[in-house]
Amino acid sequence: MGCRTRVIGNNYDPSREIVTGRGNLSFTSINLPRLAIKSDHNVGLFFDKLDEMMDLAIDQLMHRFRIQCQKRVRNFPFLMGQGIWIDSDKLGPDDTIEEVLKHGTLSVGFIGLAETLKALIGAHHGESEEARELGLEIVGAMRKRLDEEAKRTGLNFSLLATPAEGLSGRFVRMDAKKYGIIEGVTDRDYYTNSFHVPVYYPISAFEKIKIEAPYHELTNAGHISYIELDGDPLENLNAFEKIVRCMKESGIGYGAINHPVDRDPCCGYTGIIGDVCPCCGRKEHSDNVAFDRIRRITGYLVGTLDRFNDGKRAEEHDRVKHNV
Template identity: 35%
Template sequence: MCRSFLSPWKDENGEYKFEGRFNQGVVSLNLPQIGIVAAGDEDKFWNLLDNRLDLCYEALMCRHNALKGTLSDESPIHWQYGAIARLPQGAVIDPLLMDGYSTISLGYIGLYEVTKLMTGVSHVHPDGEAFALKVMKRLEEATKLWKQQTGIGFGLYGSPAESLCYRFAKIDLQKFGEIKDVTDKGYYTNSYHVDVREEIDAFSKLQFESQFQPISTGGCISYIEIPNMSHNLEALKQLVNYIYHNIQYAEFNTKSDCCHVCHFEGEIIINDDLTWECPNCHNKDQAKMNVIRRTCGYLGDNFWNKGKTAEIKSRVLHL
């Protein structure tokens, strides 16, 4: 999975092993929905959260148990020829599922929205920040407990939410109606990230989000949205240096689009109809343009669902 981290694991000789390890799957928690149902009642919120965590555990164990008994013959390139392991024919993969050799992940989405619902403010605000950290630590405690009880490598994973951000928000909009700054946007915010509309500078955003990454040990990423920096490489160096000393994993988002009709190069815009449009010739034919944006932690040439397109349109520059 994209940006999934593996917990440290040592072999029988006490040596750390990195190659050949893998993730068994992920189940993601819809945090905003819990906040909507709790309606500001903290006792109800924590009870609901514990209930949803129990459901996530059951779902994750279904994934784990479905893998048990799998023979190496099912995919020789993975299990016999070294892509993951070098097991003999007819061997089961079960030993590779236990003792933290492989991981299995509890994902989460919408820390911003659930904080807004429960505290009335963004998690960038001190009151919201305290609540958001409490939620994250509760999720972390759950994965640690499950790992202790089962011997399976549970981890807390900041879900990329590239399609899930729309699916969860769409479900909750249909069920609960429009809620300001929550279901009315058309998307939920990626994992612990600052709201994409938040006016915040690059350094402050990286510093703020850095406190959530050590909790989300099963996978995380932060990003900053930047303009064309080709004429200011010194500023880019300063940002790289700041990232190196202050945060575990982060990236830059920039635009490098092209219209094949008029040969415009720059930023293809998203208009009010959530349609990609060349700002120069107004071409709207996606087959005649290349659009580069970050999704799943990577810059790619793609087009996205309605919710992710709305989220991309809402992104503000951090520099």
């Protein structure tokens, strides 16, 4: 799972709300746009379906948790045998690891809030105030259900803004086949990452931050917001700092500013390169060597998109830069 994973709160032992010796045990992501399509613009029906799906996801996480708990210390000679996980040093090789795993998190995630809102009311949260309110209501309901489950079981149930590295293309392919092409919902090769405003939607950096920030507090298993900048941030440090400050003031838990970074593998120059390297004057593809163009795909900084799936490649292609 991605860099956004957050394991801090500890419902099982509030005296140890720490990040070391613990981890996420498993997470299951809900295809929100499919629930919205099936609800046919009926918001009440959507919430009923969401409730049912939350129950199913929680059952499934519990089922998996019980299986994980039957394992013994000797099955994990490093994590448990060497005392890496909390309290595992107090166990013998034949003890089950149940007590240790109770410190881990069980998370439900979601994908495509933007497409969900489009399907339900015809606008996403970048486009209308009504969608902004409904979006927070949807994600707020998921968090509430998980908090109740955490209270009931004493375990660490939490809500994740899923990175959807693989799901991004997979769910929409299945839904387009089953329900056809629906404008703003199934008409692209990917569903939008978690609660993000769609990457193709033109919006200022500050507006995007203000819209996405409230979801950070709701998604206690992890989250991230991206701002896409054009050009070299070193040329405009003032704007860069303004964005970071706006993130902090708005309550962004984890923010990232993406900007192009190019590199000439021949002379080693790093910065923004057009057709010609400003350092050595070499042209792109002269000597059959291309410039590296580093881009961020979820948590990964990559020089080429070749190894990514179609969904993520299409998403990268659609990205617009955010004005400051």
